[in-house]
Amino acid sequence: MSGRLCVVGLGPGAAAQMTPQALDALAACDELYGYGPYLDRVPVRAGQARFASDNREELDRASAALERAVAGAKVGVVSGGDAGVFAMAAAVCEAMEKGPDPFRTVDFEVIPGITAMLAVAARIGAPLGHDFCALSLSDNLKPWPLVEKRLTAAAEAGFVIALYNPISRARPWQLGAAFELLRQSLPGSVPVIFGRAAGRADERITLATLADADATIADMATCVLIGSAQTRMVERPGLPPLVYSPRSAP
Incomplete structure (x- = not known):
């Protein structure tokens, strides 16, 4: 049996x-x-x-x-x-x-x-507060042109994007290529969150904008969240900023 x-x-x-x-x-x-x-x-x-x-x-x-x-x-x-x-x-x-x-x-x-994107989002505010999607940047099981097509479609549709498997020793270039592609569809002011090992002792949460996001700070333990054009960054005196996506769309 x-x-x-x-x-x-x-x-x-x-x-x-x-x-x-x-x-x-x-x-x-x-x-x-x-x-x-x-x-x-x-x-x-x-x-x-x-x-x-x-x-x-x-x-x-x-x-x-x-x-x-x-x-x-x-x-x-x-x-x-x-x-x-x-x-x-x-x-x-x-x-x-x-x-x-x-x-x-x-x-x-x-x-x-x-899952990682929820743990990272919780550490920075509510970047997944409106519609979002998750993509793996690995091209081990799918061709890179399909990754590019999906990234562009998600950005143009107004989704917040969670990127899994953003970079590895065998794929050191793909996250940088993804940022360059997304800069063609999104404002440079869009928040980008690098969430490494969220919730663990070696956690590192780094906030940037799409214009200056540095792909080299990510590794395979990192989940990257890329806001939509509507995602907001809220500055707080003496405290880390919050990132959230408004619940309604214009």
Whole structure:
């Protein structure tokens, strides 16, 4: 008889931002699969096996976890942030679709978590207070011209844009290229928030404008929020400014 597989969103990294539902689901698992640094966030339970793998091995990880669930184990697959946002829930669903028929018999659940753009937004005000979208800048699974097309469409439609996977050693140029593209459609005064490791001890929140945004300060732990033409920056004497997007559109 097939076992159970849950994909668990761990939140952005702070222990207080991991939900009770996620903690309960993880504690009930016999085995956990995930990227090593994410597994390190999970409280240790005696007798629970852990299988770490590289962050670029999502489908192999998903298939291995499904095989163990088919064999009857209670399996957890972990993701940073929310499991359904550029993360492992989609990889497990894909492995189910492409894999052997028994994969589809597994009792399957996705446990949501706080995704990076929400954690970053909360640290600066309410930049996602009106319509917004999320894009991954990685072109590992889609061509760069499609990324450009979507960026331009989102900017011209008036969306606040959250950028995931903005930069890496293999892709050091793409965030800068994205800024240059967006400058063609948006005012230079639009706020840009670089949110690195939001909620963790090494958090760094940097506020800039699109005109002077420096792509080199971002890394793969950074989520970048780019306002719309309507997004406002509120200066506060002696306090950090607030950024918010008005709830209504002109």
